[in-house]
Amino acid sequence: MFDLIIKNGNVVLSDTVKKVDIGIKNEKISCIAEEITEDAKQVIDANGQYVMPGMIDTHVHISEPGRTEWEGFETGSKALAAGGTTSYVEMPLNALPATTNKKALDLKLEAAKTQNYVDYGFYGGLIPDNLEDLKELSDAGVLAFKCFLSNITSEIPDDFVNVDDYTLYKGMQKLAELDQILCIHAENPSVTSKLEEEFIREGKTSAMDYPDARPVFTEVEAVQRALLFAKETGCKLHIVHISTSEAVQAILKARSEGVDVTVESCPHYFAMSAEDVEEIGAYAKCQPPLRKKADHEKLWDELLNGNIDWLTSDHSPCTEDLKLESDNLFTAWGGISGAQNNVDLMFDLAVKQRGLSVNRFVELIATTPAKRFNLSNKGEITVGKDADIILVDPEQSYVVKREDLYYKNKHSAYEGRKIDCRVTKTIVRGNVVYDLNEGIIGEPIGKLMTK
Numbered sequence: 001m002f003d004l005i006i007k008n009g010n011v012v013l014s015d016t017v018k019k020v021d022i023g024i025k026n027e028k029i030s031c032i033a034e035e036i037t038e039d040a041k042q043v044i045d046a047n048g049q050y051v052m053p054g055m056i057d058t059h060v061h062i063s064e065p066g067r068t069e070w071e072g073f074e075t076g077s078k079a080l081a082a083g084g085t086t087s088y089v090e091m092p093l094n095a096l097p098a099t100t101n102k103k104a105l106d107l108k109l110e111a112a113k114t115q116n117y118v119d120y121g122f123y124g125g126l127i128p129d130n131l132e133d134l135k136e137l138s139d140a141g142v143l144a145f146k147c148f149l150s151n152i153t154s155e156i157p158d159d160f161v162n163v164d165d166y167t168l169y170k171g172m173q174k175l176a177e178l179d180q181i182l183c184i185h186a187e188n189p190s191v192t193s194k195l196e197e198e199f200i201r202e203g204k205t206s207a208m209d210y211p212d213a214r215p216v217f218t219e220v221e222a223v224q225r226a227l228l229f230a231k232e233t234g235c236k237l238h239i240v241h242i243s244t245s246e247a248v249q250a251i252l253k254a255r256s257e258g259v260d261v262t263v264e265s266c267p268h269y270f271a272m273s274a275e276d277v278e279e280i281g282a283y284a285k286c287q288p289p290l291r292k293k294a295d296h297e298k299l300w301d302e303l304l305n306g307n308i309d310w311l312t313s314d315h316s317p318c319t320e321d322l323k324l325e326s327d328n329l330f331t332a333w334g335g336i337s338g339a340q341n342n343v344d345l346m347f348d349l350a351v352k353q354r355g356l357s358v359n360r361f362v363e364l365i366a367t368t369p370a371k372r373f374n375l376s377n378k379g380e381i382t383v384g385k386d387a388d389i390i391l392v393d394p395e396q397s398y399v400v401k402r403e404d405l406y407y408k409n410k411h412s413a414y415e416g417r418k419i420d421c422r423v424t425k426t427i428v429r430g431n432v433v434y435d436l437n438e439g440i441i442g443e444p445i446g447k448l449m450t451k
């Protein structure tokens with residue numbers, strides 16, 4: 001007797017897509033066979049749909065506690081579930097306090113405990129004055145660490161700040177000892193902040209000016225510095241939300257020379273370019289910026305050539321006033337609400353429109369991040385793994401509408417956009433948590449993932 005059987009779907013296995021049935025028992029995938037005839041408490045017919053591992057989104061900002069009006073665990077995890085994500089890793093910034101010591105992590109754990117509809121884990125932050133806190137955060141089970149090379153300053157006590165080079169060096173030494181990955185937001189802080197001031201002074205604040213104020217080389221420079229420090233210290237490195245082909249090439253070169261480095265990018269860098277931001281406005285503002293068409297196409301080549309390791313949402317929500325109060329892009333809040341439209345949007349763009357294989361797509365959303373973050377129960381449809389599974393209908397289309405968004409603040413850079421693919425069910429450890437017709441189902445059953 002199975003708890004759940006998923007029948008007749010096109011199941012994305014590690015190197016093939018096969019029409020097989022999946023039997024689930026005690027939260028795990030317990031049988032994969034051409035036909036399962038045993039009984040089950042629940043049967044799902046997935047005819048005509050892809051059945052694949054749920055997305056593992058390793059880049060999500062939930063600003064609870066402290067800035068819960070931006071996003072909370074309940075609303076954020078509902079959006080993730082509705083978008084086909086079955087587990088996520090939460091960034092150490094935007095909540096107050098930032099997750100830079102054990103006390104702050106405990107506040108996160110407490111807030112998250114009863115509110116998550118999907119599985120979740122945490123990052124610890126590296127900032128200039130917390131080198132002594134890294135071991136305690138690591139011992140408490142954070143999945144990885146994060147720091148900013150990009151300029152990030154705040155007047156508010158306990159908010160996140162970027163590292164200086166000394167902290168980067170010392171932090172990497174410590175994290176290498178702790179066998180932790182350091183994830184880095186890589187942009188040169190002094191060039192970008194001064195350039196932005198200069199552009200504003202000169203009134204050059206259009207959507208097409210914005211990427212010029214954070215030029216390609218400022219990403220490449222910070223990436224190269226991080227690579228050099230990683231080579232020196234032996235620290236495992238992961239570069240988040242990469243926006244340029246040039247930076248990807250620098251990463252590939254360092255990897256070929258022995259640096260243990262991986263790289264992610266996000267759907268928004270593929271779905272939109274700076275030209276689109278002219279129309280969409282601040283909802284599509286982020287750092288690093290959406291690049292102009294020619295750079296954007298070069299990043300697509302990197303993705304299609306297998307040079308980007310995985311995809312994340314970088315769901316970085318805020319209240320709508322922070323997007324609207326400023327009359328120019330330069331001073332509006334940077335960050336895109338995207339957690340609910342990762343899987344189907346990228347399936348449409350990369351698989352349907354640009355011919356990426358479905359197997360490669362699954363590596364990008366699930367298998368590779370699971371391996372890198374040592375989430376050994378997740379990321380593949382294989383007997384013994386957690387039954388974290390989504391159904392994806394490549395024949396359905398929909399238009400992104402505010403009222404369908406689960407975010408606390410229902411704005412999106414994709415509002416009004418037609419997506420030719422749709423997530424129809426999300427299953428976390430055998431529990432159906434989202435269904436297209438019924439919406440979010442049941443109680444928040446998400447469990448904490450620790451290292």
Ligand SMILES: NC(=O)NC(NC(N)=O)C(=O)[O-]
Binds near residue numbers: 285316
């Ligand atoms: N404070 C943020 O949420 N920042 C985020 N903002 C973006 N990407 O625009 C990020 O990941 O850098």
Ligand SMILES: [Zn+2]
Binds near residue numbers: 185240287288
């Ligand atoms: Zn960032």
Ligand SMILES: [Zn+2]
Binds near residue numbers: 059061091314315316
């Ligand atoms: Zn981010």
